[in-house]
Amino acid sequence: MLHTLPHLTHKSSTEDRIVYFLFDRDKKALSLIFERYGSLLLNVILKVVGDRQSAEDVLQQVLIKVWNKGHTYNPERGTLFTWLMRISKNAALDQRKTKDFRMTSTSMEAQSVVSISNDFSEESHAIRMETEQMISHLSWEHEKLIKMSYFEGYSHAEIAKNLNMPLGTVKSKIRIAIGQLRALV
Amino acid sequence: MNIEKYLASGVIDSYWAGELSDEEMQEVDALTMEFPQIQSEMDEIHEAIVQFAKDTQNMPNSEILQKVELQIGHSEQEAFLKVLEETQEEPDYKPLNMINVWSIAATILLIFSVSFNYIFYQKARDVQHQIQALNMENTQLAEQVGQNKAALQYAEGRMAHLLNEDNIHVHMVGLAVAPDASADVFWNRVSNNVFISIEDLPEPPHGHQYQLWAIKPGKAPVDAGVFEHTKNVQQLKVITGNIEAFAVTLEKEGGSPVATVNQTFVKGFLKKS
Incomplete structure (x- = not known):
């Protein structure tokens, strides 16, 4: 139509x-x-x-x-x-x-999906500096949760399992991480 | 609906993370369109994630987009060429079109040819009629010229005899048989030749001829000769002696030794000198 x-x-x-x-x-x-x-x-x-x-x-x-x-x-x-x-x-x-x-x-299957984050090693120095400056304001955990949830293909259930957290905790932590990110952007 | 509670549930985070089913996403879409506060939350979270992706090199490989654009370009080119090929593939009905074109052209030429033939035929007929009319006019003119020439000869002949001082001119006038008739006689007193000039005599009946007679006192009319019914001055016989008058009678063809007096058409007396 x-x-x-x-x-x-x-x-x-x-x-x-x-x-x-x-x-x-x-x-x-x-x-x-x-x-x-x-x-x-x-x-x-x-x-x-x-x-x-x-x-x-x-x-x-x-x-x-x-x-x-x-x-x-x-x-x-x-x-x-x-x-x-x-x-x-x-x-x-x-x-x-x-x-x-x-x-x-x-x-x-043998490769960890998390290894995608290793791409950072190939970034130029200038970009890495800028990125680190922004990301540094996020906690390691929040950054990890955002990457896993939005870019690395993990479902909330998989994140919970991977990070050994209850599903509800994962969801609330992602919620807080997004809130932090919005404040930075 | 408690929008604050709805937003706090984290459903918008799950929406962008691809955690929701298709139905759940459609529900969020419906609420987003209904509530501007939800729309705003949706937009802000989306913007934050996009920005994070750009800043942390989490954007997909840009080669993907390049490959897609290349593939689309090829597809469009193929489609374009296909359209061109299809446009060129018209062999089945092309000959038919050509036949139609030739038929139309031949018909137009035939119409022109017939039209021009008709026009030329009409013109040729007009010219033929004009030629016939001109020929007829020429004939009439020739006849006229002939008549004029004869009239001129007649006038010249009469004039010559009238001007001749040796000639005695006798004008004959119509009698009871033909009151309107008239003719002239010229009698040369030196040579004694007699000439006749018809002015107005009726056409003689078939097998008959006019005859001139010289009348002497106390004698029977003397035959002066038969003559043709023309306007020309005709020379007749030589007559001598004392002539009183001349007369013309209608006789049988070849003439008569004796004048048929009751068929006297014209008669004229010599003037006494």
Whole structure:
């Protein structure tokens, strides 16, 4: 089903702009989705497929699907993020069903998902300084919880198990961590 | 609805963390659209996470976006080329189109040809009619010229005889048989030749001819000769002696030795000198 091109003004939200570009077949839609939702979509894909390389492949497929099916998005049925999440979860589940994924996933199980954070070692010195300056205001635990919850594909239950915490405690600590982060940003 | 309590539940954190089911996310979306306070909380948490991702290099690899844009570019190029190929693939009905085009062209040429033929035919007929009319006019003119020439010869002949001082001019006028008739006789007193010039005599009936007679006192009319019914001055016989008058009678073709007096058309007396 095709939807009317939304009216765009200087007061339009980022989501409105993305939807406008998506309906207008403008590639700016993809770069904005990548910037605003890419990390969160990758996170939820990672929860399903388990390894970052596969998750990135799936994210790539998701963005192509979004481009091809952009005209089917109906803003009246939910936000753009909900629609993107639905596509991402389905794509991730489809990936898990493939033969290639089952063959490679066993070798990936040995690697800790937490190792993604090791990417920090490759950062430039200047960026690391800036990052550390901001992150230093967060406690180690809060930083860890934010990364695990929003970027490393851990569910709240997995975090609880991994950090040996009750599920309720994990949720409340994440809540506090987000509060701290909002205050910093 | 207690919005503070709802926000404190951490459901917005779970929303962005992908912890909620599709149905739960739609519920949050509905409440977000209804309550600006929830919308604000949603936006702030989202912004904080995005900023954190950027600052901590937790953004996805930018090569993913580049690969996607490249793949889309290829797809659009293929689609474009496919459209071009489909546009060019029209062999099945192209010949039919060509036939139609040639048929239309031939029909137009035929119409033009017939139209021009008709126009030229009409013009040719007009020219033919004009030529016929001109020919007829020429014939009439030629006849007119002939008539004029004859009239001129007649006038010249009469004038010559009138001006000749040796000629005696006798004007004959119509009698009871033909009151409007008239003719002239020129009698040369030196050579005694007689000439006749018809002014107005009726056309003689078939098998008949006019004959001139010289009348001498106390004698029977003397045959002066038969003549043609033309306007030309005709020379007849030589007549000598004392002539009183001339007369023209209608006789059988070839003439008569004796004048048929009751068929005298014109008669004229010589002026006494």
